[in-house]
Amino acid sequence: MSNADVNGTNANANANVAIIGYGLARFNREIKYSLYELAIQSVVDMFSNMEYDARSLKDGIDALITSTTDSSAYTANILADMLGIRARIVNRVESMCSSGVDALIAAYSYIASGLSNLALVVGFDSSNSGMLLDWDVARGDMRHPAHWAALYSMKHMQEFGTSREQLAMVAVKNRINALTNDKAYFYGKDAIDVDDVLNSKPIVEPLRLYDCSIACNGAASILLASADLAKSICKEPVWIKGIGSSSIGASINSIDLTTMHASVDAARQAYRMSNVKPEMVDVAQVHDSFTILEILAYEDLGFVEKGKGGYAVEGKISIPAVNTDGGILGRGHSSGTTGIAQVVEVTRQLMHKAGDRQIKDCRIGLVHNMAAAGTHASVIVLIQG
Amino acid sequence: MSNADVNGTNANANANVAIIGYGLARFNREIKYSLYELAIQSVVDMFSNMEYDARSLKDGIDALITSTTDSSAYTANILADMLGIRARIVNRVESMCSSGVDALIAAYSYIASGLSNLALVVGFDSSNSGMLLDWDVARGDMRHPAHWAALYSMKHMQEFGTSREQLAMVAVKNRINALTNDKAYFYGKDAIDVDDVLNSKPIVEPLRLYDCSIACNGAASILLASADLAKSICKEPVWIKGIGSSSIGASINSIDLTTMHASVDAARQAYRMSNVKPEMVDVAQVHDSFTILEILAYEDLGFVEKGKGGYAVEGKISIPAVNTDGGILGRGHSSGTTGIAQVVEVTRQLMHKAGDRQIKDCRIGLVHNMAAAGTHASVIVLIQG
Numbered sequence: 001m002s003n004a005d006v007n008g009t010n011a012n013a014n015a016n017v018a019i020i021g022y023g024l025a026r027f028n029r030e031i032k033y034s035l036y037e038l039a040i041q042s043v044v045d046m047f048s049n050m051e052y053d054a055r056s057l058k059d060g061i062d063a064l065i066t067s068t069t070d071s072s073a074y075t076a077n078i079l080a081d082m083l084g085i086r087a088r089i090v091n092r093v094e095s096m097c098s099s100g101v102d103a104l105i106a107a108y109s110y111i112a113s114g115l116s117n118l119a120l121v122v123g124f125d126s127s128n129s130g131m132l133l134d135w136d137v138a139r140g141d142m143r144h145p146a147h148w149a150a151l152y153s154m155k156h157m158q159e160f161g162t163s164r165e166q167l168a169m170v171a172v173k174n175r176i177n178a179l180t181n182d183k184a185y186f187y188g189k190d191a192i193d194v195d196d197v198l199n200s201k202p203i204v205e206p207l208r209l210y211d212c213s214i215a216c217n218g219a220a221s222i223l224l225a226s227a228d229l230a231k232s233i234c235k236e237p238v239w240i241k242g243i244g245s246s247s248i249g250a251s252i253n254s255i256d257l258t259t260m261h262a263s264v265d266a267a268r269q270a271y272r273m274s275n276v277k278p279e280m281v282d283v284a285q286v287h288d289s290f291t292i293l294e295i296l297a298y299e300d301l302g303f304v305e306k307g308k309g310g311y312a313v314e315g316k317i318s319i320p321a322v323n324t325d326g327g328i329l330g331r332g333h334s335s336g337t338t339g340i341a342q343v344v345e346v347t348r349q350l351m352h353k354a355g356d357r358q359i360k361d362c363r364i365g366l367v368h369n370m371a372a373a374g375t376h377a378s379v380i381v382l383i384q385g
Numbered sequence: 386m387s388n389a390d391v392n393g394t395n396a397n398a399n400a401n402v403a404i405i406g407y408g409l410a411r412f413n414r415e416i417k418y419s420l421y422e423l424a425i426q427s428v429v430d431m432f433s434n435m436e437y438d439a440r441s442l443k444d445g446i447d448a449l450i451t452s453t454t455d456s457s458a459y460t461a462n463i464l465a466d467m468l469g470i471r472a473r474i475v476n477r478v479e480s481m482c483s484s485g486v487d488a489l490i491a492a493y494s495y496i497a498s499g500l501s502n503l504a505l506v507v508g509f510d511s512s513n514s515g516m517l518l519d520w521d522v523a524r525g526d527m528r529h530p531a532h533w534a535a536l537y538s539m540k541h542m543q544e545f546g547t548s549r550e551q552l553a554m555v556a557v558k559n560r561i562n563a564l565t566n567d568k569a570y571f572y573g574k575d576a577i578d579v580d581d582v583l584n585s586k587p588i589v590e591p592l593r594l595y596d597c598s599i600a601c602n603g604a605a606s607i608l609l610a611s612a613d614l615a616k617s618i619c620k621e622p623v624w625i626k627g628i629g630s631s632s633i634g635a636s637i638n639s640i641d642l643t644t645m646h647a648s649v650d651a652a653r654q655a656y657r658m659s660n661v662k663p664e665m666v667d668v669a670q671v672h673d674s675f676t677i678l679e680i681l682a683y684e685d686l687g688f689v690e691k692g693k694g695g696y697a698v699e700g701k702i703s704i705p706a707v708n709t710d711g712g713i714l715g716r717g718h719s720s721g722t723t724g725i726a727q728v729v730e731v732t733r734q735l736m737h738k739a740g741d742r743q744i745k746d747c748r749i750g751l752v753h754n755m756a757a758a759g760t761h762a763s764v765i766v767l768i769q770g
Contacts, residue, residue: 071456072520073454074480077480077481077761078520080632081634086631088630088651090761091487092477092480093476094458094476095475095477105474106478108498109498109500112497112498113493113498115494135459247462249462249471269473375462375466
C-alpha cells in the first residue's frame with residue numbers, strides 16, 4: 001500500500017465546522033498571573049468579543065481541549081473545573097510549538113465525527129517552557145532553535161542572495177504590526193528600524209537578538225461549532241475548509257536547508273482539501289519565531305517562488321497580508337498558545353473585526369504553525385461566509 | 386440552549402472505525418528500558434501479532450497519537466522518528482489516567498472525520514509518573530488517590546454492607562487472571578488469597594496494600610483503520626460502536642460517595658450510541674486501580690443494581706467477564722498506558738485470540754477508563770464482526 005492510497009483526498013466534504021469566537025490574554029513575561037489565570041482571561045475575552053448572547057453558550061460546550069507544553073498533567077480537566085464547564089471530550093493536545101493548530105484540528109475532528117457540537121480550545125504556556133531540542137542527538141551541541149534558524153538563514157543567503165537587511169525587514173514589519181495589537185508583548189513599546197535589528201545583540205551568526213522571538217506567558221481561546229449551531233447563533237462564522245499536517249520526524253533531516261518540507265506538505269494538503277490556491281489567500285499568519293522562517297514560509301506556502309522570499313519582504317512581489325497582529329516576533333512566543341493566537345488573528349480579519357489593522361475585502365485566510373526545527377507543521381485554510 | 390440540544394445523539398452513524406492490531410510491552414518496575422524502548426516494543430509486538438502482511442502497513446500510517454503523562458514534550462514526533470513513520474496527524478493526548486481511551490477516541494475522530502485512514506495509538510508511561518492530586522485544594526492533605534479510594538470504600542461498606550472480604554476478592558480474582566498474561570507485572574508471581582489481602586500492609590483504613598494497584602513502566606499499542614481499509618486487510622476487525630466521555634471537573638464534588646457520576650454518564654452515552662445494553666456485554670475491562678473501583682464500576686456501568694457490586698464479586702449475580710488479563714491490579718498501573726492496555730485485552734477477546742483466558746462466544750466488549758478520583762471517565766463499546 002502506498003502513501004497515496006491512504007493520504008488521498010478522503011476528507012469528509014460534508015464536514016462543516018466553523019469558528020464562532022476568539023479571545024486573547026496579554027502576552028507577558030511577568031509572574032503576575034498563573035497559567036490558569038491567563039487561560040481564563042482569554043476565555044473571558046472571548047465571551048466579551050461576541051455580539052450575540054454568548055454567555056448562555058457556556059453550558060453547551062461539550063468539548064474542551066487545552067494546548068500547552070506545560071509539564072503538569074490534567075490541565076484540561078482542571079481548567080474545565082475552574083470555568084464551570086462540564087464537557088464530554090476533555091483532554092490536552094501537545095506537539096511542542098505546533099500544539100495550537102493541532103489542538104484546533106483535534107476539535108475540528110470531534111465536531112466532524114459527531115462527538116461534539118461546540119468545542120472550546122484554549123492554548124496557554126509560560127515563558128520558561130522548554131525549548132531545547134534535547135532529544136535530537138543529530139544536532140550535537142546545537143540544540144537551541146536559534147542554531148538551526150542560523151543554518152537556514154546562512155544557506156538562504158548563500159543560495160539566493162537573500163540579504164541581512166531583508167531578514168531584518170521581517171522583524172521591523174512585525175514589530176510595527178504589534179503596535180496595533182494591545183495583547184502583543186511589544187505593544188506600547190518603541191518601533192524598530194532595520195539598523196536597530198542589525199545593531200542588536202549578536203546571537204548566532206548571522207542572527208541578531210531582534211531576529212529572534214521572545215518567550216512569553218500567554219493564552220488564547222477559540223470556540224468552534226458544528227454547521228447548524230454556527231449558522232443559528234453567529235452572523236459571521238469562519239469556516240475551516242482546509243486542513244494539512246505533516247511530520248518529518250524529530251531530527252534535522254532536510255537534505256536541503258532552504259525548504260521546510262513539512263510546511264510544503266501540510267500546505268499542499270490544506271489547499272487541496274479547500275480548493276484554494278496560494279494566490280487566493282488574503283491574509284495569513286505564518287510561523288515567524290525567527291525572521292528567516294517568515295521568508296521560508298512565503299516560499300513553502302506557495303506565495304512566491306523558491307528563493308524569492310526576500311523580494312516579497314521588500315514589497316517587490318505581491319503576497320497576502322502576513323502576520324498582521326505582529327506575528328510571533330511582535331506578539332511573543334508562548335509555545336502552546338502560539339497556534340491558537342494565530343487562528344485568533346485570522347478569524348478577526350475574516351470577521352472584519354480587526355480594527356485599525358483590518359485588511360479590506362479579505363475572505364480567505366491561512367494559518368501556518370510549526371514545531372522543532374520545522375520537523376512538524378500544520379496549515380489550515382479559513383473562509384468567511 | 387440546554388445541554389440536551391448539544392449533547393444529543395448526534396454521532397455520525399456512518400462512521401465505522403475498526404481496531405485491526407494490538408500490542409503490549411511487559412509491565413515492569415525496572416530501569417532496564419527507556420519509555421521509548423518500551424513504546425517500540427509494544428509496536429513490534431503489535432506487528433508480530435498480525436496474521437496478514439502487517440509490516441507493509443507501516444508506510445500507510447497517517448496518524449500517530451501518543452498517550453502519556455510524561456512531563457517531556459514532543460513524544461509523538463520523537464516516537465514517529467524512531468519508528469520511521471511519517472504521518473500527517475502527530476500529537477500527544479493527555480488526561481491523566483484516562484489518557485489511553487481518550488487518545489483512542491481522538492484517533493477514532495481523525496478517521497471518522499476523514500483526516501486519517503490508518504491511525505497508530507501508543508500509550509507509554511513510567512512508574513514514577515505523578516499521581517498526587519496536587520491541584521485539588523478541596524482535598525486538604527488527602528491528595529493521594531488511596532485517600533479517596535478509602536472514602537469510597539468506607540461509604541460503600543456502611544451504605545450497602547459491602548464486606549472487607551468482597552473487596553479482597555477483587556484483588557484475588559485479578560491477580561489470578563494476571564497469571565495468564567505474560568505482559569502483566571504479576572505474571573509469574575504467586576497467586577494470593579483473601580487472607581493474603583487482609584493481612585497485607587495497611588495503607589489507609591480500610592485499604593490494604595493488595596487493594597491498591599502498583600505503578601509500573603509500561604507500553605501498549607493499538608492500530609485503527611477506516612472501514613474500507615479494515616475490511617480489505619483484516620479478517621476479524623473489532624468495531625468501535627459506542628463512545629462516551631464525561632468530565633465532572635477536577636475536585637471531589639460527588640455529593641454521593643457511592644457513585645462515580647462521570648462513569649455513569651460516559652456509559653450512558655456509549656450504550657446509546659452503540660444500541661448496546663449492559664446485559665449484552667460479554668467482556669469488559671474496568672478501571673480497577675483500587676478494589677472498590679471495580680465494585681463501583683459494576684454498578685455504574687449497569688452490570689448490577691447500585692449496592693449489589695459486592696455480590697457480583699462473590700459470583701452471586703451474573704455479570705460479564707471483567708478484567709480478564711488481570712486488570713490494573715494484576716497488570717500494573719502505567720497512567721497513559723492503562724487505557725490502551727485495556728483496549729488491547731478486549732480486542733484480543735473479541736478477535737478470539739486470548740489464549741488460555743479466552744471467553745467463549747464473546748462478541749460485545751466494553752472498556753472503562755477513569756482519572757483522578759473519578760472526575761473524568763471514558764467508556765467505549767466494541768463489537769466484533
